[in-house]
Amino acid sequence: MNIESILQKRLQDAVEQLFGFTPAEGVLQLQQTRKEFEGDLTLVVFPLVKLARRSPADTATLIGEHLRAHAPEVEAFNVVSGFLNITLHDRVWLALLQEAFRDDRYGLKAAAGDEGVVMIEYSSPNTNKPLHLGHIRNNLLGYSLAEIMKGNGRTVVKTNIVNDRGIHICKSMYAWQQWGEGKTPENTGIKGDHLVGDFYVLFDKQYKKEIAELEAGGMAREEAENQAPSMQAARELLRKWEARDPETIALWQRMNGWVYAGFDATYRELGVNFDKIYYESETYLQGKEEVLRGLGEGLFYQREDGSVWADLTAEGLDHKVLLRSDGTSVYMTQDIGTAKMRFDEYPINQMVYVVGNEQNYHFQVLSHLLDKLGYRWGRDLYHFSYGMVELPSGKMKSREGTVVDADDLIAGMVEVARKMGQELGKLEDVTDEEAGKTYKMIALGALKYFILKVDPRKNMTFNPEESIDFNGNTGPFIQYTHARIMSVLRKARENQISLSTTFPPGMTLEAKEKELLKTISEYPGVVTEAAASYSPALLANYCYEIAREFNQFYHDHSILNEPDPDKTNFRLVLSECVVKIMKSGMGMLGIGMPDRM
């Protein structure tokens, strides 16, 4: 039973007895008392005053007096303009600490039973170029969301749909055939995804040149884009691929293999992973089948040129193409096929797509299409729509070379972390290997926190000129706080201090201690809310808050040099709880906590 719900009950009793009515859901609004006022929790009394037929101040005072007389947890109260500030006995907070300390999974929810799985699709790269900053946000959000769901007792399947087929990879293939000179990751030492990406860029250059030449020859833009020889060649490759031409398939497999090896390395660096990977090349035919079934059942219609369409005007949307006139499938077709395969293979209770907000319309359509096709889960799919990462100059554009490459970014961060760590000289007594691991943990902590602390729905700005901070509201700040606590706990162990959750009866709390306890009490609610609102940012900001709170406490009060052994014990238990929460909370963000730094 948490503190807030106990107080809720007390308040309800008070209102019933004082005013003779049962407050409706949401009328008793409790919130944390703001720091500038005396108290722990605050009741907003405005919603009550009409029914109580009293002034806000009277209502608050009456409730406050009733609480003091009947609620043993309540020590004092004060009323400030319609706000009833309630102070709880220190023993309430100490009881909370005991509970938090004893529960290994404090704040996390027990497994929910046979609710089915939550499948979370994220990452979903194209195989024609390496991952960039935008993908990083996607990967971090997807992974973190999965961990948050797990923390809330859900069974999660993390999945990735690799867009391994289509015109984009054919462009890279064609360019490699033309100008590759047999280059491979092995004989060039270039990471596979980057090598393939280089050829994609080469293709684009050539293509642009051809368009310009054709336009100069008097051809219309659109016509030129279609007629350009390199585009024709790429289309020819796609056609051959669909016809299973052995040579084309072999090249496709070879180049995709390079890309996968590259992606795997990046995923490993980022610390993300998947339980099940789907490949578009294996799902798109299923999609086609489903669309044709829908056509047969009269759900869709065919135009004279042979293309297949869905009419979604009744749903307030538009007409949407599902199969091109040449019979090839579009993105939507593939998503239908993938969805069907997934639901055939897993007992999915909820399907979550982590995909940027530029595809809001796509998922609205997909939801309706699946619904039409008879999958009741279609309606309930959740598009976790996140904002894009922008540079100070605006959107990242691969064609203009302004994308921030994922591998470069990570490597750069690690370098900064190493340099800074060496300047501070904190890890001189550990092995180089140990230090290296820590620097990496810090670098990734900085990067991940930087991205995850922002509300996922909003666009965010990343400035590559200024490297990500390691001070202030950052991942390393939280990691550092953790390392300091671990250091104290180590020393306590060395001094043979054993911890006890039995606190002396009359023990009183310092202000900073109580603030920390209040923050600890909020953790379970934050975990719940992070899942309910799909927001790792909530957890990130909470972890920062508790770290800040701890640092203030740590600054003001000594733990091991405190003369009163009961206080030392209490503070160690408190510290242990903070460590536990940091590991758990930051763990759900995919951020590791070092024992020293």
Added chain:
RNA sequence: GCCCUGGUAGCUCAAUUGGAUAGAGCAACGGCCUUCUAAGCCGUAGGUUAUGGGUUCGAGCCCCGUCCAGGGUACCA
């Protein structure tokens, strides 16, 4: 054109979903290490929440208008 987002300190972000005097960090300035890690702590300064109206006990948040930015908009993904 139409549809959907968003606009908060110089910069990057918060704001318990309608609650108190809008908070943090960075950058600037000033203080705190013979004491558990100074990647820390404390302080100063910085705001007409794009803008004009409206709703009510109460609005950064809800409604309407305007401006600005981003995204989408029938055979790209």
